[in-house]
Amino acid sequence: MAAPIRETAISQLRRGVLEFCVLALLRDGERYSYELVRALGDADGLVTTEGTLYPLLGRLRREGVVDTTWRESPSGPPRRYYRLTPDGQAALDGFVIEWTRFRGSVDALLGNGVLR
């Protein structure tokens, strides 16, 4: 019974941080969907199925933390470019602070666990 619980916890953790990873990728300027998905998919242990990132992008759009524009691509179908909105920037800034605290605490606790 323990294994499925651990799996759920990890996948929930992933789901929770993924959207902020998307926002972080947009910090330095706009990117189009495939670029975002590639960058997240290439990060180790972050994404198991790239396809589910598209629904995530859609949700961020509806929540107003990102804005999009379609542009022609030099090859193939038009691309949807994403950029941070002020709301998105604020959400990202808030997360960076929280994450740093969270990571510090968990690391400290996990470290203790190993020592004992």
Added chain:
Amino acid sequence: MTTDTIHPLAAEYLERLRRAGRRLPAGRRRELLAEIEGHLSEAIEPGASDAQALTVLDKLGDPEGIIAAEMPRQEPPDRRGAREWTAIILLLFGGFVFAVGWFAGLILLWSSRAWSTRDKWIGTFVIPGGLATAFVALIVLGEPEKKLCRGFPGGAQHCTNAGGSSAASSILGVALLVFLVLAPIATAIYLAAMARRDRIRL
């Protein structure tokens, strides 16, 4: 849709996605399909081998899984089912139905898993009978307040307070009545709020 330039395996994948997405709102399905199609046309170069195409599709994951992720997010389950609302309403007003209604509400309250034992005790004792208790109290307290009126032949009415209830006791009576009315209402609101909090799945 440039299905002619797309890899056959990718076309098959898109078709599966389209079929799996039938239950999505049309706009969201169209957007999702456009995005995935863009992904496939970037990730699978023209003339890619089947193995290359399959690698891309594997990474993308099941079409069904993508659709499941796109499905409107389910709200945290609202624990206030019909049973809970009935319990709250019966506890509040059930007393008017020969008091039986209140007991029915009590049974529903205690048999529901949406509340903790503490909430159930609160629901039971604040106030037994619900608003009907306030109504009964009004009648009982109102009794000595009844004014004795003597009609005079002239038509004028002369009324005096019977029972000699003082201002202080009538203020107390009013305060008690207000409490008896407000307490069950507060309890009802409290129970409605608590039923919403996460407890055992109904």
